[in-house]
Amino acid sequence: MAETVVEVEGLHLAYRNVQAVQGVTFCVEQGEILAVIGPNGSGKTSTVECVEGLRKPDSGRISVFGKDPFQHRGEVYEKMGVQLQETAYPSKIRVEELCRLFAAFYDRPADWEALLRQMDLENKRKRWVSKLSGGEKQRLSVLLSLMGRPKLMILDELTTGLDPEVRQSMWRSFEAIRDSGVSIILVSHYLDEVEALAGRILFLEDGKQQFLGSKQEFCSYAKERISEKNWDDSDSLEKLYLKLMPKQGGISMDAIG
Amino acid sequence: MKMKRFAVICKYEGLLFLRDFFGFFFTLVFPTLMLVIFGSIYGNAPISPETELGAMDVSVPAYAVMVIGVTGLMAFPLTLSECKEKKIYKRYDATPAGKRSIILAQILVNFVMTLIGILILLIAGRALYGVKILGSAGAVALSLFISVAALFSMGFLFTAVAPDAKIANVLCYVFYFVMLFLSGATIPDMLFSGAVRTVSKFLPMTYAVDLLQGAFAGEGLLTHRTELLVLSVLTVLFAGVGAVCYKKKDWA
Numbered sequence: 001m002a003e004t005v006v007e008v009e010g011l012h013l014a015y016r017n018v019q020a021v022q023g024v025t026f027c028v029e030q031g032e033i034l035a036v037i038g039p040n041g042s043g044k045t046s047t048v049e050c051v052e053g054l055r056k057p058d059s060g061r062i063s064v065f066g067k068d069p070f071q072h073r074g075e076v077y078e079k080m081g082v083q084l085q086e087t088a089y090p091s092k093i094r095v096e097e098l099c100r101l102f103a104a105f106y107d108r109p110a111d112w113e114a115l116l117r118q119m120d121l122e123n124k125r126k127r128w129v130s131k132l133s134g135g136e137k138q139r140l141s142v143l144l145s146l147m148g149r150p151k152l153m154i155l156d157e158l159t160t161g162l163d164p165e166v167r168q169s170m171w172r173s174f175e176a177i178r179d180s181g182v183s184i185i186l187v188s189h190y191l192d193e194v195e196a197l198a199g200r201i202l203f204l205e206d207g208k209q210q211f212l213g214s215k216q217e218f219c220s221y222a223k224e225r226i227s228e229k230n231w232d233d234s235d236s237l238e239k240l241y242l243k244l245m246p247k248q249g250g251i252s253m254d255a256i257g
Numbered sequence: 258m259k260m261k262r263f264a265v266i267c268k269y270e271g272l273l274f275l276r277d278f279f280g281f282f283f284t285l286v287f288p289t290l291m292l293v294i295f296g297s298i299y300g301n302a303p304i305s306p307e308t309e310l311g312a313m314d315v316s317v318p319a320y321a322v323m324v325i326g327v328t329g330l331m332a333f334p335l336t337l338s339e340c341k342e343k344k345i346y347k348r349y350d351a352t353p354a355g356k357r358s359i360i361l362a363q364i365l366v367n368f369v370m371t372l373i374g375i376l377i378l379l380i381a382g383r384a385l386y387g388v389k390i391l392g393s394a395g396a397v398a399l400s401l402f403i404s405v406a407a408l409f410s411m412g413f414l415f416t417a418v419a420p421d422a423k424i425a426n427v428l429c430y431v432f433y434f435v436m437l438f439l440s441g442a443t444i445p446d447m448l449f450s451g452a453v454r455t456v457s458k459f460l461p462m463t464y465a466v467d468l469l470q471g472a473f474a475g476e477g478l479l480t481h482r483t484e485l486l487v488l489s490v491l492t493v494l495f496a497g498v499g500a501v502c503y504k505k506k507d508w509a
Binding site for chain 1: 261262265266269272273276277340343344345347348350351352353354355508509
């Protein structure tokens, strides 16, 4: 039986008067990819930031490798790598210097020179981090998340800003990483990515857990919530998800014409 | 804390300090430039028959406080507020090192750069104008340490009470420049009018200048117990209030 790496039970988090996360409960097994999906403001990032030990929940229980990540952050991060949704690095530091610095944080750092080559950043090693393109910064963030040879990875919007070929190669890399026994929590807005990578889905809406289960179960759940006329059997996960979500306002030509 | 890891963090924080023109120039170059300019104007002959101290003997400890002001009220707090606002600390928190070891390294690097800046000043003063330190090494070191603690805590407090990096920058710039000109660090306080002298008594840097000038001149530390007391109380107060404010802040 696979080992449970992450356990979250009855998680609640509020910012002032806004309930960002309300009673979220899930677990992640070894070698599993759990996708966390939901519209903007649904509590995805708040949930994973609690698992990362970066936010203290108001109530609920979180265990990562059997430890409270907020209380034992240093120990937990020896086995956990994260790629944050929003991050920055010092502006006057070069790519290779940042890699050396992050390598020094871990007892058993990864071979970052090899990772630089694999992430196609080898020829950027002398470049200031602030001068990298958006996609290059994203690849560097992924590289740094791998620095501690993690057993658990939390990737918040993994492929945002990457071109299609790099996205595909990134998916293949993370499939291989998962197959090596690493657990991954993947926060994503891209349902094609979720379909390609995830084993299970956690769907959040307004901070509440709406669904937790396999991709097939999510399709059945979505179909139940959408009226029968609006879906057919050939609908992909992404199509069903879009039909499930209320239509967002677009820009009207009246306003700018 | 793992010492090897901390040494690497300090190395890169040191590099970042030297790559920032403001910190590098105003900590390591500008005070010596002031010494050369004013030394060439006033020289270092005894100011009066009653003393063996010249203008540069009195100015060097004041310029040393200027160095402490640059690191304590500008370089360190501006780094702190920038790293917090840009969520750089948050990224470090998502590693085994955590932001605390980074902040500790930033304090240490700024402290070491302060000492290097003062050392350059002393060597240049000695070589160019025969600047003398009549006080004991212990008294000078203690005075330096207390002055550093007070001004660094003041910078820390500004970043803690300011809602964002912009306001923290404004507070640091305003207080640094006001204190630079009204504390005796650049303009000798004997030239101040009564009103300016009163204002200067409310500025922590004034006490640091008086304390260091006294320590360099060989006056006993007991003569300067008011300065020692004021700077020590301010250190505890600024650091304490700053720490309480920071506890309430959202770092994520």
